[in-house]
Amino acid sequence: MSAQANVIRHALPTNPSGIGLLGQRILRIVAAAVLAVLVVPMLVVVVVSFSSADFVIFPPPGFGLKWYGAFFHTPEFVSAFLTSVEVALAASIAATVLGVPASYVLVRRRFVGRGLLGAIFLSPLMVPQIVVGVGLLQFYAWLGISNTPVGLIAAHTVVVLPYVVRTVGASLLSLSPQIEEAAADLGADTIGTLTLVVVPVIKGGVLSGALFAMIMSWINVEVSIFLSATGTYTLPVLVYNYTEYSLTPLVIVAAALSMVVSALLVLIIDRCIGLSSAMRL
């Protein structure tokens, strides 16, 4: 919250004349309120996860790590946590391996249907996740691979692929094709150009794309819920199943831990290329 307070205190619009001083003041108050509403719910989850109470209550009567201990001693939750880690790692690696070459071609080569292909590569973002989920549910039943880790990983790979393609595509666009041509003119072969010129420039983009993919897989519930059963539950799916009945302190700890992992990944992205440039605003 203090970071926000800071923002609000120091920030002055570059163009104070446009909407006037009163307008600015109203704008600042409304924006600050909305930003607070965006952040506070997550803080509530984190605060309550440290509660010492045996049920979910706010404000907590006392604090402690009791429920974190319980979380790591509950096999169901630990196994869901590990499943999520595995799926996120596998899906983000697969999406990166598939997505980096694809986005290189989409950005660099001119061919018929390039625009269409690009749209198809981003389309998993446009199709409602529930539709992808139920489609895969039927497809896997037909293939006979329902509720398998492989099926879940493949599904996540498809869902997170657009993030890799877009982030890498954006960093490729920042590299002028003339530089690659120059390298070729100076005698570098294709491999040399790629390793000495292209890779160093897009390294940050590739890493952020991969991390984005990892986060999106890590938090996914919309698709996973149709593709996992007891034993292959991911953390968000397990949390969903519990929450449908009641909120328990264990679920809150699971939620808080999930957020911590996301936050760490976001911080790494921010360190790599800066969050706002990663989001291409």
Place this chain on the structure above:
Amino acid sequence: LVLPASAVLLVFFVVPVALLVIDGVFIHGVFTLAAYRTVLTDPYYAEVLWRSIWLSVISTAICIVLGYPVAFYVTRLSGQRHKRYVYMAVLAPLFTSAVIRAIAWMMILGNRGVLNTALTMLGVIETPMRLLYSNVAIITGLVYTMIPFAVLTIAPVLEILDTRLEEAARDLGASPLQTYVRVTLPLSVPGISAAAILVFALCLSSYVIPSLLGGGRIKVLASLIFEQFLRAFNWPLGSALACMLLVVTGVVILGYGRLVGGRLTVGPGGGRAA
């Protein structure tokens, strides 16, 4: 080089979605439109569809009203550092699972939740208000989830807005309010409409928020699909509903594509922000 990725997309994305279309019209291998007939004639489905639409419309409207000032604010910030903090706050919900966002609001809106506890302690209310498991809870959750998308869609439009036009209006004697209403607002309309379209489509297709914050009693189109597949095991009916959702959001997203133009292709600023 694009082949491996295309193949994976074809097998695990295009084929399953196509299968869904086929499954909606074949029951035990026989072509029939029975599932669609049920959906289109049974008043229950009409009611659910209608509810999904108005919940999404209200959520979208609130979302724009709250997201627009944030987008406006962030684009007029001068310091990069401050911009970054604001974007962090805006993006935070996007990197959190939908289940967790729902849980957070369950803790806030519950009978013994943060809001009721606070209001009781302040003496505003005597008995807790019933906020959770209602339309209000669903709308709150949807708005919360979608504000980042609204901000991220509106902000780029405001970013390229030529502020000299505002200065010109002021120099020509317009008041701040006049300047805003006659100059700034009309120039932000493309961003606002693109955001509205995107948010509406996203609201219509979410089911985690409505099913958790509605307590499973308030049904929307997406939660109906969920139920047909995982509880009722009526796959043809579920497929028919999913196809309807696909068509509706498809039409809406195409409209979005038209509005934002080339931004749907690979490249800077392409497509949905997250």
